[in-house]
Amino acid sequence: MSLNIKPLADRVLIEPAAAEETTASGIIIPDTAKEKPQRGTVVAVGPGKKDEPTQLSVGDTVLYGKYSGTELSVEGKDYLMMRESDILAIV
Numbered sequence: 660m661s662l663n664i665k666p667l668a669d670r671v672l673i674e675p676a677a678a679e680e681t682t683a684s685g686i687i688i689p690d691t692a693k694e695k696p697q698r699g700t701v702v703a704v705g706p707g708k709k710d711e712p713t714q715l716s717v718g719d720t721v722l723y724g725k726y727s728g729t730e731l732s733v734e735g736k737d738y739l740m741m742r743e744s745d746i747l748a749i750v
Contacts, residue, residue, distance in 0.1 A: 664733065666705035669743045671715055673699040673723065674736070698722055698750065702738065713743055720750045 666672050676698045680687065700720055707713035715721070728741030 662702060662733065664703055664731075664738075666703050666740065668705050669708050669711065669713060670705045670740055671701055671713070671743055671746070672703040672731075673721065673728065673739045673741065674702050675699040675739055697725055699739065705743075707743075715743060715746065715749070721746045722748045722750060 662672070664672055698720065701715050701717055704713050704715050704717060723739070723741060723746050727745040728739035731738045731740055
């Protein structure tokens with residue numbers, strides 16, 4: 660994948676995981692009731708700040724806060740741009 664977005668400083672670009680379509684018991688969830696995913700894959704990473712290098716790398720699967728990041732749409736795909744500090748864990 661060739662994405663022409665290069666995050667600056669401690670920012671990372673994340674491709675959110677798809678929202679769940681059905682529950683564990685097989686009930687189909689309508690679009691209006693789906694929760695925003697809180698898991699995604701790192702697509703691009705900034706160089707970090709002067710005294711704090713970035714700890715993430717492209718391809719990492721991460722968990723982030725429910726209302727974290729700025730939503731972007733590039734070439735029909737949705738992404739989130741957020742600070743590395745908004746990421747809770749690497750899965």
